Amino acid sequence: xxxxxxxxxxxxxxxxxxxxxxxxxxxxxxxxxxxxxxxxxxxxxxxxxxxxxxxxxxxxxxxxxxxxxxxxxxxxxxxxxxxxxxxxxxxxxxxxxxxxxxxxxxxxxxxxxxxxxxxxxxxxxxxxxxxxxxxxxxxxxxxxxxxxxxxxxxxxxxxxxxxxxxxxxxxxxxxxxxxxxxxxxxxxxxxxxxxxxxxxxxxxxxxxxxxxxxxxxxxxxxxxxxxxxxxxxxxxxxxxxxxxxxxxxxxxxxxxxxxxxxxxxxxxxxxxxxxxxxxxxxxxxxxxxxxxxxxxxxxxxxxxxxxxxxxxxxxxxxxxxxxxxxxxxxxxxxxxxxxx
Amino acid sequence: xxxxxxxxxxxxxxxxxxxxxxxxxxxxxxxxxxxxxxxxxxxxxxxxxxxxxxxxxxxxxxxxxxxxxxxxxxxxxxxxxxxxxxxxxxxxxxxxxxxxxxxxxxxxxxxxxxxxxxxxxxxxxxxxxxxxxxxxxxxxxxxxxxxxxxxxxxxxxxxxxxxxxxxxxxxxxxxxxxxxxxxxxxxxxxxxxxxxxxxxxxxxxxxxxxxxxxxxxxxxxxxxxxxxxxxxxxxxxxxxxxxxxxxxxxxxxxxxxxxxxxxxxxxxxxxxxxxxxxxxxxxxxxxxxxxxxxxxxxxxxxxxxxxxxxxxxxxxxxxxxxxxxxxxxxxxxxxxxxxxxxxxxxxxxxxxxxxxxxxxxxxxxxxxxxxxxxxxxxxxxxxxxxxxxxxxxxxxxxxxxxxxxxxxxxxxxxxxxxxxxxxxxxxxxxxxxxxxxxxxxxxxxxxxxxxxxxxxxxxxxxxxxxxxxxxxxxxxxxxxxxxxxxxxxxxxxxxxxxxxxxxxxxxxxxxxxxxxxxxxx
Numbered sequence: 005x006x007x008x009x010x011x012x013x014x015x016x017x018x019x020x021x022x023x024x025x026x027x028x029x030x031x032x033x034x035x036x037x038x039x040x041x042x043x044x045x046x047x048x049x050x051x052x053x054x055x056x057x058x059x060x061x062x063x064x065x066x067x068x069x070x071x072x073x074x075x076x077x078x079x080x081x082x083x084x085x086x087x088x089x090x091x092x093x094x095x096x097x098x099x100x101x102x103x104x105x106x107x108x109x110x111x112x113x114x115x116x117x118x119x120x121x122x123x124x125x126x127x128x129x130x131x132x133x134x135x136x137x138x139x140x141x142x143x144x145x146x147x148x149x150x151x152x153x154x155x156x157x158x159x160x161x162x163x164x165x166x167x168x169x170x171x172x173x174x175x176x177x178x179x180x181x182x183x184x185x186x187x188x189x190x191x192x193x194x195x196x197x198x199x200x201x202x203x204x205x206x207x208x209x210x211x212x213x214x215x216x217x218x219x220x221x222x223x224x225x226x227x228x229x230x231x232x233x234x235x236x237x238x239x240x241x242x243x244x245x246x247x248x249x250x251x252x253x254x255x256x257x258x259x260x261x262x263x264x265x266x267x268x269x270x271x272x273x274x275x276x277x278x279x280x281x282x283x284x285x286x287x288x289x290x291x292x293x294x295x296x297x298x299x300x301x302x303x304x305x306x307x308x309x310x311x312x313x314x315x316x317x318x319x320x321x322x323x324x325x326x327x328x329x330x331x332x333x334x335x336x337x338x339x340x341x342x343x344x
Numbered sequence: 345x346x347x348x349x350x351x352x353x354x355x356x357x358x359x360x361x362x363x364x365x366x367x368x369x370x371x372x373x374x375x376x377x378x379x380x381x382x383x384x385x386x387x388x389x390x391x392x393x394x395x396x397x398x399x400x401x402x403x404x405x406x407x408x409x410x411x412x413x414x415x416x417x418x419x420x421x422x423x424x425x426x427x428x429x430x431x432x433x434x435x436x437x438x439x440x441x442x443x444x445x446x447x448x449x450x451x452x453x454x455x456x457x458x459x460x461x462x463x464x465x466x467x468x469x470x471x472x473x474x475x476x477x478x479x480x481x482x483x484x485x486x487x488x489x490x491x492x493x494x495x496x497x498x499x500x501x502x503x504x505x506x507x508x509x510x511x512x513x514x515x516x517x518x519x520x521x522x523x524x525x526x527x528x529x530x531x532x533x534x535x536x537x538x539x540x541x542x543x544x545x546x547x548x549x550x551x552x553x554x555x556x557x558x559x560x561x562x563x564x565x566x567x568x569x570x571x572x573x574x575x576x577x578x579x580x581x582x583x584x585x586x587x588x589x590x591x592x593x594x595x596x597x598x599x600x601x602x603x604x605x606x607x608x609x610x611x612x613x614x615x616x617x618x619x620x621x622x623x624x625x626x627x628x629x630x631x632x633x634x635x636x637x638x639x640x641x642x643x644x645x646x647x648x649x650x651x652x653x654x655x656x657x658x659x660x661x662x663x664x665x666x667x668x669x670x671x672x673x674x675x676x677x678x679x680x681x682x683x684x685x686x687x688x689x690x691x692x693x694x695x696x697x698x699x700x701x702x703x704x705x706x707x708x709x710x711x712x713x714x715x716x717x718x719x720x721x722x723x724x725x726x727x728x729x730x731x732x733x734x735x736x737x738x739x740x741x742x743x744x745x746x747x748x749x750x751x752x753x754x755x756x757x758x759x760x761x762x763x764x765x766x767x768x769x770x771x772x773x774x775x776x777x778x779x780x781x782x783x784x785x786x787x788x789x790x791x792x793x794x795x796x797x798x799x800x801x802x803x804x805x806x807x808x809x810x811x812x813x814x815x816x817x818x819x820x821x822x823x824x825x826x827x828x829x830x831x832x833x834x835x836x837x838x839x840x841x842x843x844x845x846x847x848x849x850x851x852x853x854x855x856x857x858x859x860x861x862x863x864x865x
Contacts, residue, residue, distance in 0.1 A: 061441065075496035076445025128453075136441045 007166040009145060009200045011209045013234040014325030015217025015287070018169040022141045023048045025167065031059040031136060035068045036143035037179060041285045045143070061136075065152070065179055069116050073155075077125045077132065087113045092182075098122065114180035117155035126158050133162045144285070145170035146190075149178030153186045157203035168205065169212070172196060173232045176281045176318050190314070215325065217287060222324065222331050230321050231310045243330040246304070247293075253338040262291040262332070264339075265323040267300065267316070272344050280323035292327035293334055294320070301335045346506050346620040347650040348388065350434035352449055355409045355427045357383040364670055364679040366650070368436065370643070372661050373654040375672030376706050381654035384672075385510065385623045387431045388652065391459045392508045392621065394491045394501040404429070404461055404484040413482050421475045426483075428462040435506070443505065445495035456494040457505060464488040507532055508621040509609050513602045513629035522594055525605055526584050532619040539581075546580040599630040603639060610646040621650050628657040640664060658702035662693040671705060671759070680759060689754040696751075700742050704752060704761070707740040709863050711764045712752055717839035718766060718802055719743035722856075724847040729860050739863055753784045764859040765791040771800040792859035803831045803838070805853035813846045 012018040026032055026049065036042050042064045049056055056062075063072060070087055078084075082101070088110035096102035104119040105111055111119065120126060133140070140159065142148075145168040148156045160166065175190050190196060197207045214235045215223060219242040223234045247253045256262050263276050263283075270277040280294075296304055300320065303309050312320065324331055347368040353359040358380050373381040390399060399407070412427045419425065432448055435455040443455040463471055467486045474483045491499050499505070509528045515521040531539070550572040554562075562569045585592040586608065593604050606627055609619065627643075628636055640663045643651065655661055661669055667690045671680040682690075693701055704710055713719050722741050723734050734741060744752055749765050756763040770776045777793040785791065799805045807814050807828045818827040818838060831838045842850060852860075 059439075071495070071497060072441060076441070076447065076494070079445060079447040079496035080451035081446070132441070132444070135444075136439070 005163055005165050007160055007205045009168040009170070009197075009205045009207050010211055011197070011207065012169055012171050012212030013215050013232075014171060014174065014322065015215040016212040017216055018171075018212055019045065019048065019143065019285075021169065021212065022143060022167065023052055025139070025141070026052065026060060028053055028057050029059065030057065030139060032061070032139040032141060033068075033133065033137040034060065034062045034141045034143070035065055036062075037065045037147050038144075038285065039064055041143060044285060065148075066113065069152075069155075070111070073120060073129050073132075074111070074116050077128050078119070078123060082119075082123075083109060084111050085109045087111050087116070089113050114150055114182045117151035117180075118182065118185075120155065121151075121158070126161075130159070130162045133159070134164055138164050140164055140166040142166075142168045143170070144174070146172050146175040147177060147179055149189060150180045150182045150185045152179040153189060153199075157199070160204045166205070168200075173230075173318050173321050174284055176284060176315060176322060217328055218325050219327075219329070222327055225331070226321060226324055229304075229307065229309045230312075230317055230324075232321050234325070242327070243332070245330070246333045247338075250338055253334045256293050256332060256334065257339060257342055262293050263289045263326070264293045264295055264334075265326070266295045266336070267297045267319070273339065273342050274344065275342075280319040283326050284322050286326060287328075289326045290328050291330040291332065292323070293332040294323045295334050295336050295339060297336045301337075304333065345436075345650075346438055347436045348433050348506075348621065349436055350432075351384060351387060352430070352432040352434070353384075353387060354430040354449060355412045356387060356407060356429055356431055357409060358411075358674070359383070359677065360409050360412055362677060362679070365681065366652070366670070367668060367683065368650055370651045370664055370668045371653065372664055372669045373652065373672060374656075374661050374669050374702060374705065376674060379672040379674045381672055382625055385625055385652060385654055388433060388621070389508065389510050389623060391431050391433050391457050391491070392506045394457075394499055394503070396489050396491070396500075399459065399461070399489050404487055404489075405482075407461070408484070417480050417482060423463065423468060423472055423475065426463045426471070428460065430458060430460055432456055432458040438505070440505075442495050442497055443493050445493070447492060447494050447496040454494055457499070458492055458494070460490045460492060461487050462490075506620045508623060509619055510623040510625070511602075511605055511609065511627070512625040513598075513627055514625065516598050516601050516605070516630065517594075519594075523582070525609075526586055527581055528619075529586070529609060530581065530584060543580045546583075547574050550574050597630075599632060599635060602627065602630050603635050606639060607642050610642055610649070619649055621652070624651065624653045626655055626657075627653060628655060628660055633659075636660070637663075656702065658700055661705075662696070662699065662701050666690040666693050666701065666755075669705075673706070682758070685758055686754055689751050692748070692751045696748065697745070701755070703740055704742055705755060705759060707738075707761060709737070709739045709762045710752075710756070711739060711741045711766060711859060711863060712744050712749055713741060714743070714749075714767045714802070715745065715835060716743055717835040720836065720839040720843050721806075721850065722766075724843050724850055725852045725856060726860055728848065728850055729852050729857055730864070737864055750781075750784070753781070753789055756789055757784060757786075760788055762788045762863060763790075764863045765789070766856055766859050767791065767793055768801045769793045769795075769797055769799065771797050773797055790859070790862055792855045792862075794853060794855050799853075801832065802853070803828065803835060805855075806842075806850075807831060809851040809853060810842075810846075810849070813842070813849055817841055817845065 010018065022034065034045055036045060042062055045062050046056065049060060049062065066087060082105065084105060085108065088106050090106065092112040092115055093102060104115050120129060140162065172193050200207050214237045216237050218234065218236055219238050219240055220236040221242045221244050223236040225244045226232055226234050247256065257264060257275060260276050263278055264273065265278055265280050265283060266273065268279055270279045300312065303311055309317065309320065345368065348366055350363065350365045353362040373384060375381050408429055416425065416427055430449055433456055435443060435457065438455055444453065446453055448454060448456060448458060463483065464486055471483045471486045474481055493499055511525065512521065554571045558570055585594065587593065588604055593601050596604065606624060609622055627639060631639060636659060640660055644664055653660065667683045667685050669682040671682060693699065711722065713722060719741060726734050749767065753763065767777060773793050773795055777791050781791045794805050799808070814827050814831065818830045822830060825833065
C-alpha cells in the first residue's frame, strides 16, 4: 500500500490533488482540520460528482477523532458527552480516568488521541478504518501536533492507501498541545520529515513544489525574504510593492476587491479585512494587501523578515501567498484612522 | 438489502430482558394474546422511525415494563437504581461507519440503532424530591428520550437508515393510518426529485385554477378573493389517495382495504425502489378465507424485503413455513425460534389440510387423537373420568387424521409440549404403537393404545364397555348390520349421537383413561 506525505507550497493545488484522486465508487476518508476546509472539500467533491458519494466521508479532525474513532469504540466503556477545551488537571495519573475526562463527562480534546492509545484500542481503530475505507486523505497535515501527531503515525499501520498533504511552513497552529508531547516537532524541517519516514511514509517534497496561485514575482519575494522555498508554474510578472503614499494606501483600504490582511484583530477595521492565519486554505483573492505591524515593518525595511518568530513568519507566508496577482504591503500606522 | 438481525429489549412492556434473532426474509411472530407480538412490532417501528414525538404520544408509562416499575417503587427508590428502557435493533452490515460501534447494551461491535429512555441527568435533584415523597409516584416526566446509532451518534427520523411500512389491520379504517400509509408507499415508489417536481406542478395547477376558473367569481369581488388552499396541510401528498378500478381505497370494505394495502406494499415497481421492512399486524383480520390464501401467496412471493408478521392464524404461519416462526409465550420470557424444525415436517404443514398447528404450538398440554369420533367424544369422556373440563385444565385436543402423528410429535419434541397420542392399535400394537414411536417417547411424549390386538379400533373398545347404550341407540330398525358394525361404518355420526344423548353415561376405555391421567400429571 502506498503511504505518502507530500509537502507542498502554497497554491500548488494540494486540495485539487486530493479531489483528483477521488472516484465515485471510492471508499475514502478525508480529514482536514478546519470547518472552512471541510466545507471547501465538500463543495469540491460535490462539484466533481454532482453529489457526495456515500463512500466518501469528509470529517474535520475533531469530528473524526471523537465521532469516528473514540465514541464508537469507547462510548460503551467510557460514556462521554462531548469535548472540553479546558486544560486537563496537571496531576491526574496517566492511568486514571480524570486524566482524560472532566467531571461532567467531557473528554479533554488534547488527550482523546492519547486515551485511544492508553485504552489499547488502536488495533480496533485500525480495523474500523480498514473496514470502511480504501484510502485515507489528510489535508493540512502540518497542523497535527501533540498526541494527535502520535495518532497520525499509528494510523500508518492501517492497510489502506494513505496520502497526507501539507506545507511545513503553513504550520500556524496545532491541533492540540499536551505539555511537551512532541513539543519540538516543528523546530526543524528535516527532523520533522524523518519522523514520517520512521512511521512508514514516503516523503515527497518535489511533486507540489510549484505554485499555480502565485506569480514568479511573489514567489521570488517569499523565497528571498522569508527563506521559504517556493517556485511558480507561471511566467507572468505581477507587482510586489510597499505602499508608502498615504493616499494610495487609503485607496486600497477602500477598495472592496483587495483584501487587507492584518496580523491580528482585523475585525477592528471596517471593510474587506481578515487575519493572516485565518486565510489558510483560502483561494479567493485577486490582489492582496498585507498590513505590517510596527515590529514586522521594521524587519521588512531591514530585509530581515527571516528573523521573525517561526509562527509569525509562517502566518506572513500564508498571507503573502494568498495573492493571485499583486501583493501590496502597507505599514499598519497608515491605517490608524480606520481603526474602530 | 438492509435488514434487522436482532432485537434486544430492556424493561420494555412485558419484557424485562429479551432478545430475539430474525431471518432476513419472512418472520412470523406467533403467540397467544398478551405474548408481546405487537409490542415487538411497535418497538421496531419506534426505533426505525426515530421520532421522539411518537414515543411521547404512546407515553413512557405504557412503554415501561410495569413489573420493573413496581419493583423499583417497592424498593429503596434510589435515583441511581432508576430503571432505563432500551430498545436495540441490530442491523446487517450496511457499509456505514455511522451505524457501527460498541454503543449498545453488551458493548459489542455491531451495526444498529437504539432508543434509550433514562432519567435526565440535569434533573437529578428534582427526581430525588419526587422519589422522597411517600407515594407510588414514578418520575416518568423526568426521563430523557434519545435515539442513538451504535457508533454513538444521535439521529432523528429524517435520516432514513431503514425504510419501513407498518400495516395494522385493526386500524384499517383510521384516516390517519391511511394517510401515513399512502405517504410511505408514495415515497417508496416515487423518487425524491420527481416528488418535488410533482408537488410544485400541483401547486401551479391550483394557482392556474384560481386565475382561470375562479376568476368568474373573483371578478365580481374586489379586495377579498377566493383562492385554493395550499401549504403544509393541503398539498399533493395530503390529497393523494390510491384507487382500484377508480374507487379510492378508503371507500372499499375493510377486508378489501387490508388486502390492497398489503398487496400494494409488497410489490416492487423499480429496481431501486426502497422499502426495506414491512411490519404486518394480524393481516388475517377482515379477510375471507380465499383472500387470505391469495395474500399468503403474494407474501410468499415477495422479494428483497424483510417481513415481520404478527399473526394468530394457523393458515398464515404454516403456509409461510413454520420455520420462519418466532414463538412468543406470555408465560415465558424467552422466544423460541422454529428455524431448526426438520424441513420435511415444516413442508408437511405447508401442504397439509388446514389445521390447528398454531393451537398446538401455543399449548402446553395436548392430546392428539386419530379421528373425528375420538375428537367428538373426548370432552365427554374427559368430564366423566376427571370430573373437570378440558378448558379448565388447559388441555387441547387435536384430531390429526390418520398417520400424521409424527409430524406433530416433531413439533412437540422441539417445543417440549406435553403430548399424549391416543390411537388405535389397528390389530398390531407392537408394530403400530410401540416400535413406530420409539424415537419420540420420552418424559413429555407418550403413546396410549389398547394392548389387546383384538381391540383394533376405538369403536370396538367403546362398544365393549358401553354395549347397553350402544345397542339402545344403534340397533333399532337395523337388520343387516350389528350395532358395532354400524358404528364402524358411521364413526363420526355415531360419536355425535353418543355425545349428544348419552354423554354422562359413557365409560372410557382404559388406555384413554391412562392418557387423561398422564396429561395432567
